[in-house]
Amino acid sequence: MDIKPRYRRSCADYLRLYLNLDGPEVNEYSKHDHELCGNITDLDQKTYFSKDRALIMEFHSDKGFGNFTGFKGRYRFIDKTQFKTSGLKKDGFPCSYDFHSFHNNTKGYFFSPLYPQNYPANSKCSYTFYGHAIDERVKIIFMNIQLQQGTDPRNCDTNTDYIIIYDGLDSYARKKQVLCGLRNNELVVSNASNLYIEFRSDSTIQGKGFGATYEFIPKNIIPTQLPYYVVPRKSLLEKFDISKEQFCKERFCFLCDDRVEPTISSSRFQMS
Numbered sequence: 001m002d003i004k005p006r007y008r009r010s011c012a013d014y015l016r017l018y019l020n021l022d023g024p025e026v027n028e029y030s031k032h033d034h035e036l037c038g039n040i041t042d043l044d045q046k047t048y049f050s051k052d053r054a055l056i057m058e059f060h061s062d063k064g065f066g067n068f069t070g071f072k073g074r075y076r077f078i079d080k081t082q083f084k085t086s087g088l089k090k091d092g093f094p095c096s097y098d099f100h101s102f103h104n105n106t107k108g109y110f111f112s113p114l115y116p117q118n119y120p121a122n123s124k125c126s127y128t129f130y131g132h133a134i135d136e137r138v139k140i141i142f143m144n145i146q147l148q149q150g151t152d153p154r155n156c157d158t159n160t161d162y163i164i165i166y167d168g169l170d171s172y173a174r175k176k177q178v179l180c181g182l183r184n185n186e187l188v189v190s191n192a193s194n195l196y197i198e199f200r201s202d203s204t205i206q207g208k209g210f211g212a213t214y215e216f217i218p219k220n221i222i223p224t225q226l227p228y229y230v231v232p233r234k235s236l237l238e239k240f241d242i243s244k245e246q247f248c249k250e251r252f253c254f255l256c257d258d259r260v261e262p263t264i265s266s267s268r269f270q271m272s
């Protein structure tokens with residue numbers, strides 16, 4: 001993108017994005033969600049998602065001259081049902097869910113609100129996991145976390161958007177872990193049969209949020225995650241709408257868990 005830059009906080013030339021439409025049309029009363037101008041390197045966010053089936057972009061240039069090339073982008077239609085949280089939504093709460101272990105249903109997915117769109121400002125969501133008291137644990141893998149980053153990426157106390165995990169059924173239980181910023185492939189395992197997770201955001205700057213898997217597992221199994229150098233199989237990356245490059249950003253991924261036997265050969269070997 002190379003569009004005339006912002007002058008006194010407003011864009012003379014711009015690309016507007018309408019992401020939260022009920023249908024494929026806009027009029028003079030429609031409110032855009034983003035107004036982009038300047039160079040691509042100035043953008044905090046480069047990927048956008050619509051709420052439903054329609055997304056409209058409006059490109060405008062004024063009468064002034066300038067030597068700017070405009071914009072170019074990629075688009076893709078994705079199945080929104082794949083981002084549905086598997087649990088039971090709690091009545092009266094916008095983004096709180098209960099997950100119960102049933103003999104034929106012991107695993108699923110959960111997401112931050114609106115994922116993969118940015119989560120709303122001032123979110124307060126909870127995810128409560130109820131395993132069988134005697135013989136189960138809860139295993140969570142946060143595949144993708146993209147929250148507003150604080151001043152110190154290693155210290156979640158500097159973050160205003162975060163995920164807190166408690167080893168129990170509510171926030172009075174022992175605090176187990178806090179996750180924030182940009183992370184992926186984070187494994188969390190409960191000590192006992194329950195787990196309580198809270199997600200919070202403040203009033204400014206939002207991110208894509210998080211997508212995670214959960215599974216109720218037998219207590220005697222020590223769960224493992226994929227080693228840090230392995231990329232999860234393609235179908236799982238697609239499930240969370242995360243690219244291999246994004247997943248491997250802070251890792252040195254060199255093996256693929258694509259469930260296909262890898263081959264190795266000497267140079268010029270003729271495959272039969």
Ligand SMILES: [Ca+2]
Nearest residue numbers: 148202204205
């Ligand atoms: Ca925020």
